[in-house]
Amino acid sequence: MKKIELFEAHGFKDLTFSNYLVHESEFMKVINFNFKAGQKLPVHSHDLEGELTLTILEGEGEFLGADGAAMPARPGDVLVSEIAEPHGVRAITDMRVLVTIAPPI
Helix, strand or coil: CCCCCHHHHCCCCCCCCEEEEEEECCCCEEEEEEECCCCEEEEECCCCCCEEEEEEEECCEEEECHHHCEEEECCCCEEEEECCCCEEEEECCCEEEEEEEECCC
């Protein structure tokens, strides 16, 4: 087992979102993305099989999808998606997001 104090280990950047590799194994990858208000991870997809989750730890924003789709994203919200399905995130306030990808890419 290992413990990571995520809020201590990883902060925010002014010019672009920041990412921090929390964990990677042959089974999964866990990444923390931090967004200042107004920053976003553009809608994208991967031509692979697998699933991902985006979990809002702090702040508010929107989960983004294909064709301009947007859903509110608040602390405790979890988006579950196929990796091949278009996905993204936009921060309304400073926002911390934990992403899990399985299998890892």
